[in-house]
Amino acid sequence: MGEQSCGKSFMLNHLVGTTFDGSAMRCTEGVWMSLVNTKECIYVALDFEGLRSLERTPQEDASKMFHKFQDGVKLFESDPKIFQARLCIIIKDVPEADKDGIIKEFQLKLDKLVEEEGGDNFITKMYGGGLNIITWPVFKDVAWFEKLSKIKIKLDKQKTKYENAKTFLQNTKVIMAKLKICDWSSLNENLIHIRVATLKRLLSIAVTYGIEQKDPIFEPLMNHDSEEPIDGPIDFLNDDKPIKLFPDDDDHVDEFFIQLSEYLRNHFEKTTQLRKESSDDNKWFSNFDRFLKDIIKRRTSRVQNWYMQNTVKFPQDNSDIIDGKYALDQKIGELARLWTLCGLTCHQCGLKCIKNCENHDHTENHDCLTDHKCHFPCHFTEAHNDYPTPGCRHKAGHKGKHACAKMIHLCGKACFLIDKLNCQKVCSKEIGHDDGEHLCQSKRNHYCGKDCSLSIHDTKEDYCCPNKCIISYEEEHDFHRCENTICPIQCPIPDCKERCQSDDHFHALQQVNHFCGKEHQCRELCEEDGICNVVTEPKKQEAIYKGRVEGTVITYTKYIQLNEKLKCNKKIPPNEFEHTGKHTHKEEEAFHYCNKKCQFCEYYCTLPYGHEQQIHETKHGNMTQTEFTGEDNEFEYAGVGDQGTFVLCNLVSNTQNIDL
Structure with a gap:
């Protein structure tokens, strides 16, 4: 200069x-x-x-x-x-x-x-x-x-x-x-807000694909300060495309999960073990579930590291940082719930259901997502001279011996308990048995099959378990217990979608609260006196200034200050409905602005609420509430396109003695 x-x-x-x-x-x-x-x-x-x-x-x-x-x-x-x-x-x-x-x-x-x-x-x-x-x-x-x-x-x-x-x-x-716009607030606060807004905008694709941009140019998760990619492998399987772990919309979650889980299951079976060759479906299910959890853990850890690296230089108790972390946790929780497998018994065979545990049609359709057929060879190999030995005719996951349909190895008549829940339908006794009681390979372990006794209808909960009793039909019982062993009630903390932490399926029949056992971010507004934050933004409607001379109507966008209460930054301890103390947006040295405005520009006082100083102070804006008159009756006006500039209170008062 x-x-x-x-x-x-x-x-x-x-x-x-x-x-x-x-x-x-x-x-x-x-x-x-x-x-x-x-x-x-x-x-x-x-x-x-x-x-x-x-x-x-x-x-x-x-x-x-x-x-x-x-x-x-x-x-x-x-x-x-x-x-x-x-x-x-x-x-x-x-x-x-x-x-x-x-x-x-x-x-x-x-x-x-x-x-x-x-x-x-x-x-x-x-x-x-x-x-x-x-x-x-x-x-x-x-x-x-x-x-x-x-x-x-x-x-x-x-x-x-x-x-x-x-x-x-x-x-x-x-x-x-x-x-x-005459915004004199901290630049750092604006940069934090912009950074968090950017991360939140990218959050969906970051969790879904593990990248920042898919089309038209592939962009990995980046540290936006160093321009370096985030360490850690991107999840690839059979091709160079990252794994998609979320649907594009909420309307087709079930269809998406079935399609993608098939893709991941095929990869798992190709590299680990085919399900149809596993003699222990419980073990296969456990390994497959661990495989999925490992993919989810890798994705979530990379996204968490991405968020951390892009916010580490900012104060971690900032309300925007906390809000962004909350949005991240919500999205990660949603991902984890989506990829939590059901694990109950398939309605059409004896294998475990591998649908999402929150699948909407689970009340009537637990599904192992296979052809439900047993693929093991017939147990009675001495009766067959041909090779290979014929396959079993029973449903997948059945109990007892494998028997083919080419020859009659067993009785085969209808089981007398065919109406029970886990009946295999046909008698598994020797041909011509003389006891007169046809019994399938489930033996005497046929399930009761009546509705589970977990049913709650009160002011706190309204839930009825859709599953059937698995207690033996021979055992006298008035209380029916299903295959599910955990409490299915959702955590009562607002916005928490996690399930109750109890391993007691009938936990809800007691007078208890169904906490998930995790810490929760408080979402209430700060209740301290004064203003938490002041923002400057364009007014929604345009203001019109009319001059004394006919035709001098000037339309302009007016910038105003708005006050807002920020959300509480305290954590709610596990198994509690609320934290101790008042809601505050910052636990240590929380600053709250005075709520008085300058009468000329309507900017808020920048001193703390309840300040002892008698005169209020502010960093003034445009004097929108002030009328200016010229000393002369003539002035130059260039017409449409003529530009003006803002007039700040403190600069005018330096020369014209305007007192606040």
């Missing part, structure tokens, strides 16, 4: 290698940006339009600029991301003999400014990297270029301000947007 035609563009071009040329004009207009790539870093140079006033000297121009800096710096909260530059003040065309005196004179002016403003002076707040006052030789002197080389050495010794260009670009855009 500096006065017009002082050689700013020329100096930048020779300092870092930019190509500013005043946009082919004699003087730069506006602000121009140029990038210079080096092996170590990227230099970003900004060339500003020159200062020049016909009424003021260059020294007065610089003084006015410094005072504008001083006015502006009061608006921004101290932020290490934006105020770490080094201020270099160059005084040009200084003879060697005069340089010490000029530097001393300039230093005295800055010292006076610092003394007037104290710790709030713009040099201390804006330039954490320090200050240099440098006298510069006249242009024709060879020392002009020698001085440039010395400055370049100092510049190169400075640390880079951003880890990558993506972060720099995002910060620059956010700062420009905040300036546009």
Whole structure:
């Protein structure tokens, strides 16, 4: 920055290698940006339009600029991301003999400014990297270029301000947007909100595929600060496509699960064991369930690591970070529940059901998702001369010996307990047995088959177990117990979808609470006095300003401040309905704003709620509640497209004595 035609563009071009040329004009207009790539870093140079006033000297121009800096710096909260530059003040065309005196004179002016403003002076707040006052030789002197080389050495010794260009670009855009809408809140808070919003937007595809983008370009899970991919293998099976673990919509969850579980089951059977060759379906089911859980664990651990790496640099007690973590936990919980297998007995054979345990049609259709046929060879091999031995005719998972349909090895007449739940239908005794009682291979272990006794209908629960009793029909009993051994009631904490932690299926018949046994995030709003957070956003409708002169109607978008209560950040302990103490969005040193507004711009007071100071303070916005009148009856109005600018209360009050 500096006065017009002082050689700013020329100096930048020779300092870092930019190509500013005043946009082919004699003087730069506006602000121009140029990038210079080096092996170590990227230099970003900004060339500003020159200062020049016909009424003021260059020294007065610089003084006015410094005072504008001083006015502006009061608006921004101290932020290490934006105020770490080094201020270099160059005084040009200084003879060697005069340089010490000029530097001393300039230093005295800055010292006076610092003394007037104290710790709030713009040099201390804006330039954490320090200050240099440098006298510069006249242009024709060879020392002009020698001085440039010395400055370049100092510049190169400075640390880079951003880890990558993506972060720099995002910060620059956010700062420009905040300036546009007069939002003086912490830049860090905005960056946290943007980061968490980005992660939440990507959360669904991250959990579903384990990547950030599938089409049109494949993008793995990335650390958005270092631009490095997240460590850990992406889940691939038979091809180069990541495993899809979630359906595209909630309407076809059951169909999706059956299709994808078949794909994973085929891979498992190909690499581990075919189900039809397993003599112990319990063991096969246990191994398959462990295989699925391992895939889910790998996916969830990668996604959790992805979220952690992208938020680790931010305060972990921030409400946005906590909210994002809650959304992640909910999605991971949903994934785990989707891939929890049923494990009860198939309705058509003796194998275990491998549908999702929350499958909607489970009340009438437990399914092992096989052809339900036994694929083992006939047990009576001595009766067969041909090879291979014929296969068993019974249902898969049956008890007793395997018998084919080619020859009559067993009685084969209808079992007298054919109406019982687990009957294999045909008598398994020897041909021509003389006891007169036809009994299948289930022997005397036929199940009762009546409805399970778990049925609750009260103010807390309304549940009826859909399963059938598996107690032997010969055992006298009035209480019917099904195959399920766990409590099926859902945890009573709002938004928790987990099941009760009890292993007692009839846990609900007692006067108990069905907690899942896990810690829960409190979702209540903060109840502390004052305002938790203040946000600046465009007003939904446009406001209209009508001038006194006919035809001067100006439509504009009005930016306003809104207050909001944040969600409590406390955890509810396991097996409890609520935590101790009040709901608060931050447990330690929670700040709550005063709820008073400036009468001119309607910006909230930035002091803590209940402050002792009698006068309220704020970082003012546009004076939307103030009417301005001109001293003269004439003014220039260019018509449609004419632009205005905001007027801040504190800047007007400096010159026109507006008291708040």
